[in-house]
Amino acid sequence: MSKLNAIIIEDEVPAARLLHSMIARLRPQWNLTIVPGSVDEAVAWFKENPQPDIIFLDIQLADGNAFDFLSATHPSSVIIFTTAYDQYAIRAFTVNSIDYILKPVDEKRLLDAIIKYETLQSDGLPRSEEYLEALLDTLQHKERRHRTRFLIHGADRFWSLQVADIAYFYSENKITFAVTKKGQEHIIDLSLNKLMEQLDPERFFRANRQIIISIDAIDHAEPYFNGKIVVSVRPPYKSQITISEEKLSSFKLWLNY
Structure with a gap:
């Protein structure tokens, strides 16, 4: 299995370390990096480093959300969301992201998402421009009720x-x-x-x-x-x-x- 670069963007350090250890056990051949879990720091990291193949992205970051990060960087990377949203609130994300993982992260669920990514990669991933455009649109118009x-x-x-x-x-x-x-x-x-x-x-x-x-x-x-x-x-x-x-x-x- 080919080596690839993956990053984790998560605002809670213990959660980032736990996810890192899980991925490292499942795919020890991957290059894994934990990127600071704020929009500003993650954007700064992207300016200084090559884009990774895959991003494990928390939806809610320390100073904003995934939309702020994606709209600022427009990465060509594939996204797997990690989120505390319930399944109803995040249903729309499954349409345009590769997958999502609910917190607390279950290792079997994580493996399923990785295998899904690898399968899609071998079959041919969607064009990055179309993928990102659809993903940003979904993030902006996610189906949910808001607190009143x-x-x-x-x-x-x-x-x-x-x-x-x-x-x-x-x-x-x-x-x-x-x-x-x-x-x-x-x-x-x-x-x-x-x-x-x-x-x-x-x-x-x-x-x-x-x-x-x-x-x-x-x-x-x-x-x-x-x-x-x-x-x-x-x-x-x-x-x-x-x-x-x-x-x-x-x-x-x-x-x-």
Whole structure:
């Protein structure tokens, strides 16, 4: 069996190492590399290295998602997704990706995906341009319901917070906060990664590792150094919101959708 280059892009280091050890046992002849699990770092790696034959790609990355990475790099590589999405939410991915693996990763399921890749490779893989175009379209239009409200617990009562009333979410000291359009803050018992799995991507954008912004909250954006931009929101966020050069095209597409 011919030697090939495979990379793992996963935002959780233990999960990346576990997947690496599984693949190494199943295909010891492969060249395996763990790439940092953020959009910015993965894009930077692609600029400095040859494209691999296959990518094991987590859908939700540390500072964005698989769409941000794919739209920035347009890899010719074949994709196998690793994801925590349930089967209903990820059904569309099976149409245009080689395969997907639900977390926690089962070694038999992993082997099935590898064999599927090898079989398709011997039969002739789809043209990379057509494959990537279809894959990006699927990622943007995946079939799923999006969260519309959160249950907020107070000292002596609880109430429903509507997602439509939220300007942005931010993370600080591993605590997630929702800030309403009126400037009220509420603790949300979900990480930013989990939130991006549940929010409507047409309404919310992962600007960076610390913050998710609503389309309604954006006041304006202006150029920054090194190809970055700074975004101002309403109500004002306590820190500067920067969007990297690698995510800029995705941000502009999102604004103009």
